[in-house]
Amino acid sequence: MVPSPPALELRGLTKRYDGGLLALDGFDLTIPDGAFFGLLGPNGAGKTTLISAVCNLIRVTAGELRVFGLPHDSLEARRMVGLAEQDVNLDRFLDVRETLVYHGGYYGMSRRRAHARAEEMMEVFDLRGKAGVRAPQLSGGMRRRLLLARALMHEPRLVILDEPTAGVDIELRTELWTYIRRLHEQGTTILLTTHYLEEAEALCEEIALIRGGQLLARDSADGLRQAYAADTLQDVYLRAMEVT
């Protein structure tokens, strides 16, 4: 049997912004199909730049990016990626249902299929009561739910969650964990960035530590603890980032 290509493969990924900032410097990373992968690092480490590169939101300076073996900028590759960004970026003119249905359209879903899937997503994320409410009128938690529902709307094989639980209450965080776990069990590859170390430890099979645009280490939480001779993931993180 031919092994399936990795969900994500980055080779020599380099991004230098117009102002001169080198955000990623020859970055290599492979995430297997079906993995639950965490990306940890301080602000400015390059996590969001990496995600933006995969999702075609920045111009890459150098390197190769492949999604399930396909060039990341091909239409087929884009169709397989779902992104929930760290910052809320919802269309202010659309209500919840419209946000989901138009997103489905952008990703090639028929109108009928998009409506049916939007109903499913609203049910899963408890958004049905807000179906006709425009994004600016939603609470912070509801906006976060809608961002996730939108990212999953087109049933992507690789879901990228950039700080999905930042600023949400414990109840919603637990709900989201449950849903993301279920999604992973169904075979979806998850790439998660988070500042909550306990979240990374509870959810991720493998964790990469990144700083200054470079990969410092990658392993399971246990493997990282052993490698850094640390008792907790927090100690690992602090040692890796040399802030102790």
Place this chain on the structure above:
Amino acid sequence: MSELVARHRGLLALTARETHRVLKLWTQTILAPVISSLLFIVVFGLSLGGRIKQIEGVPYDQFIVPGLIAMAMAQAAYSNNASSTFQARFDRYIHDVLSAPMRTWEINLGLSLGGAVRALAIGLALGAVAVPITGVPVREPLALAAAVLALLLAFCALGVVVGIYAESFDHHMAVNNVAILPLAFLGGVFYSVDLLPSPWQEISHLNPIFYLVQAVRYGFLGTADVSYWLALGVTLACGAACAAWSAWLFATGKRLKP
């Protein structure tokens, strides 16, 4: 047909979204410009028309209608696309489109068509009211259709380009207030450029909107200050330049992607 639709569902969805925005805000996007243009027709055409009998054999109230419609449509196409594109960048919901499996020309076209829908709605509404009020004829409908297409090409693309470059709402408003509106007024909307003394007559021929007004006027009245083909050619050339600029921005990602 269904295969074609399936291949371009992203484009159709984005066009639907842009049209949805225009229709959702119809009092601002359609009604307001229709009313302000009608006021021009009533105030300048019907009141001043009593004093200025004819220009080049055409009653004054009929003479100004084509230019006013062209001006309203051009401003609508431009401002719609500039504000929609800028808003999408400013709120970053354009990321949802840029990361989607859509070709760059589909994103460009989808963002452009909202302005075309808005401009056509305004043009049709103004025509529906102005034709019975003033009795302005449509002598060359095919020439008018070609002129309107050239207008839409130029100002829809210009709106998207400015929406991509703008750093604030003031920027795209400034292009409208400082460039488009004055050039439209000086482009012979209210007068025949042939009546101007030298050098103003020659200077007016450097104004690209002058040619747009003449092309649309020829479509309505069958007469214009310059040859229809020259007027259409200049308008199409401006449109092609704006469309090429817009296509280059989307193809390279410049200004859209850091």
